[in-house]
Amino acid sequence: MCAVRMHEDEVDIDVSLVGRLIAGRFPRWAGLPLRRLESSGTENAMFRLGTDKVVRLPRHPRAVEAITHELRWLPRLAPELPAAAPEPLGRGEPGDGFPWPWAVYGWLDGRNPVPGALEQPGLLAEDLATYVTALRRIDAAKGPVGSRGVPLATQDRFVREALAQLAGRIDTAAVTDLWEQALRTPEHARPPVWAHGDLMAGNLLVSGGRLTAVIDYGTVGVGDPAVDLISAWCLLPAEARGVFREAVGADEAEWARGRGWALRIAVLALPYYWETNPPVAENSRHVIAEILAESR
Numbered sequence: 001m002c003a004v005r006m007h008e009d010e011v012d013i014d015v016s017l018v019g020r021l022i023a024g025r026f027p028r029w030a031g032l033p034l035r036r037l038e039s040s041g042t043e044n045a046m047f048r049l050g051t052d053k054v055v056r057l058p059r060h061p062r063a064v065e066a067i068t069h070e071l072r073w074l075p076r077l078a079p080e081l082p083a084a085a086p087e088p089l090g091r092g093e094p095g096d097g098f099p100w101p102w103a104v105y106g107w108l109d110g111r112n113p114v115p116g117a118l119e120q121p122g123l124l125a126e127d128l129a130t131y132v133t134a135l136r137r138i139d140a141a142k143g144p145v146g147s148r149g150v151p152l153a154t155q156d157r158f159v160r161e162a163l164a165q166l167a168g169r170i171d172t173a174a175v176t177d178l179w180e181q182a183l184r185t186p187e188h189a190r191p192p193v194w195a196h197g198d199l200m201a202g203n204l205l206v207s208g209g210r211l212t213a214v215i216d217y218g219t220v221g222v223g224d225p226a227v228d229l230i231s232a233w234c235l236l237p238a239e240a241r242g243v244f245r246e247a248v249g250a251d252e253a254e255w256a257r258g259r260g261w262a263l264r265i266a267v268l269a270l271p272y273y274w275e276t277n278p279p280v281a282e283n284s285r286h287v288i289a290e291i292l293a294e295s296r
Helices: 016-025 062-079 121-137 151-163 171-183 225-229 239-248 252-273 278-295
Strands: 033-035 044-049 055-056 090-094 102-106 193-195 203-206 211-214 221-223
Touching: 016 033, 016 044, 016 055, 016 090, 044 090, 055 090, 062 090, 062 102, 062 121, 121 193, 121 211, 121 225, 121 239, 121 252, 151 171, 151 221, 151 239, 171 252, 225 239, 225 252, 239 278, 252 278
Parallel strands: none
Antiparallel strands: 033 044, 044 055, 055 102, 090 102, 193 221, 203 211
């Protein structure tokens, strides 16, 4: 669990506050055991409530919309997905000094997979592909535009600003070259489809090496689904990437855009969380190293 503040505008959230919020909004759950969960999550604080519930509260203003977004779209998407998704049990309102909406969900068993220590990498790759494919098949009509379903070119300024901050800490020349290659990739030209948008290890749950649940739908939306290929470099070892790619059916352009999104996410996260969130920074370094190794 990150004990330090990760964002300048982050609010303080502790067990005492969450207990008061629960008692005020859901008195039937007041008095249940409550403890903060260890998490490298950057947007929300998570607290286990009793044995079968979890409370999720935004840490800072920019995370607020994601909870509202998730509560709206999860009921539509979850029944059509092959992996379990969080079940909203109640929406909390601002109170007791906490300024934003929050939510209670059903607890999902499992653990986050660890890159480099997967029990069944090939089978997990197939499970991820099954999930991505199922999500893409859901009717995208009237779906919201995904924040990460946009052309890579829209991210260029942010990537270059982050690379400037990383000068002397990583091989920025090589990473810049890879980023520019991604920018030259043809854009998504097919109809927009659903994508989760953040299939990192921290948003996946596994048991026995197999995918059991996908959490955090704050970035879900329709657009270019290539962003959902990021697990290939964020999580899967090189020998399992081909399994994932073949099962998803990604062509050269889509695969290259997915690699570009993995690079974009890692490059932006690394300087921002270098000191404040070591697990996120370490995974960002891992992603960059995997993409560099693949390019050689």
